[in-house]
Amino acid sequence: MAVSEAAPELVDAVTTYLDHLDVERGMSPHTLSNYRRDLERYLEHLTRAGRAELAEVRGGDVGEFLIALRRGDDEHRPLATSSATRAVVAVRGLHRFALAEGLVVRDVAADVHPPSSAKRLPKALDVTTVTRLLEAPPDDDPRGVRDRALLEMLYSTGARITEITDLDVDDVDAEQRTVVLTGKGGKQRLVPVGRPALAALEAYRVRARPGFATRGRGTPALFLNARGARLSRQSAWNVIREAAERAGLTQSISPHTLRHSFATHLLDGGADLRVVQELLGHASVTTTQIYTLVTVDTLREVFATSHPRSR
Known part of the structure; x- marks a missing residue:
């Protein structure tokens, strides 16, 4: 599914957020590129869920996106923990920004946390x-x-x-x-x-x-x-x-x-x-x-x- 199929309101919200990160937060071009890719995938997810604007998004939508990141789907391979964590951080930032800008009345992503990194097992000698x-x-x-x-x-x-x-x-x-x-x-x-x-x-x-x-x-x-x-x-x-x-x-x-x-x-x-x-x-x-x-x-x-x- 192409991002162009997403509702204009969703695309505008993401574009405004990325501009904010670029101009006001001074995010590096590399990180900004990763965030853009993560949020484009998020828009595809929301479009499949029938959401036309951020105000319609529910906490379950964000949680299901996290699951999709780790499991993969027909169009995307599963992401490693570090990449999935970055994507969730980008989505949380988008919803937090939308609340601050008055685009939504509630931050539905606040309770969705990035996946915890796998614990490294200690190396024991025999x-x-x-x-x-x-x-x-x-x-x-x-x-x-x-x-x-x-x-x-x-x-x-x-x-x-x-x-x-x-x-x-x-x-x-x-x-x-x-x-x-x-x-x-x-x-x-x-x-x-x-x-x-x-x-x-x-x-x-x-x-x-x-x-x-x-x-x-x-x-x-x-x-x-x-x-x-x-x-x-x-x-x-x-x-x-x-x-x-x-x-x-x-x-x-x-x-x-x-x-x-x-x-x-x-x-x-x-x-x-x-x-x-x-x-x-x-x-x-x-x-x-x-x-x-x-x-x-x-x-x-x-x-x-x-x-x-x-x-």
């Missing part, structure tokens, strides 16, 4: 790869001993990188096998620490930290740099990067990779989602639920490769 990473730093020099303890603590607790670099010596209770982490908003949580991490931490505190501390000014920080000061977040990043290179790992690995792996391995092992939420320090369980998608994805892979009638 247990064997994590082990290779943790054992990569050499254990025959102070820096390597420190780096191994740092990596072990990150994986054992699922902590954010700043939560580990912010640790003081007294935050770790080796006897109770726990650590106090200070998360976002200064909220503290008590997290258990595994025996391998405690062993690596003890080796660092006995064999490496005293030497680093003599070069500093008596900071209570747990992890120290070569000058005896608290290890920075950037330096901790470098520890992980160097360990990955030493272990021969080609995939991109960050501090959050160990946090993702921590959560995924717990859920794979049968841990309750609410427990994992508490350990990670998430304010909402909704944030933690993304890790369940990772485990479901793993289950699908296992099913596809193992079940005789999976295909």
Whole structure:
């Protein structure tokens, strides 16, 4: 269906809106071109629905347009989330402008929201790869001993990188096998620490930290740099990067990779989602639920490769 078949009132409204974006809002030619194409498709949709002017449009018309964007039709292919989002933003802007100009008495697109972007699944390492990473730093020099303890603590607790670099010596209770982490908003949580991490931490505190501390000014920080000061977040990043290179790992690995792996391995092992939420320090369980998608994805892979009638 050609745009020329749309009612003149609809075409005029869109033309006036685009002129407003061009002249008064100074929208870039590229964006303006995209908006024009999106709104032309919207006019085709409204014409098929029998609408002759914006005042006749209902909220359902806008909602059906969003569905058509994602599903496609006889004349258009389905749009990606980002493109569909842009089209909905253009339509919402048109109706908001029409209300401000007195062309309509109600903004029927106000309650229609752009599609949410698909959540990117966190990349979790398998247990064997994590082990290779943790054992990569050499254990025959102070820096390597420190780096191994740092990596072990990150994986054992699922902590954010700043939560580990912010640790003081007294935050770790080796006897109770726990650590106090200070998360976002200064909220503290008590997290258990595994025996391998405690062993690596003890080796660092006995064999490496005293030497680093003599070069500093008596900071209570747990992890120290070569000058005896608290290890920075950037330096901790470098520890992980160097360990990955030493272990021969080609995939991109960050501090959050160990946090993702921590959560995924717990859920794979049968841990309750609410427990994992508490350990990670998430304010909402909704944030933690993304890790369940990772485990479901793993289950699908296992099913596809193992079940005789999976295909």
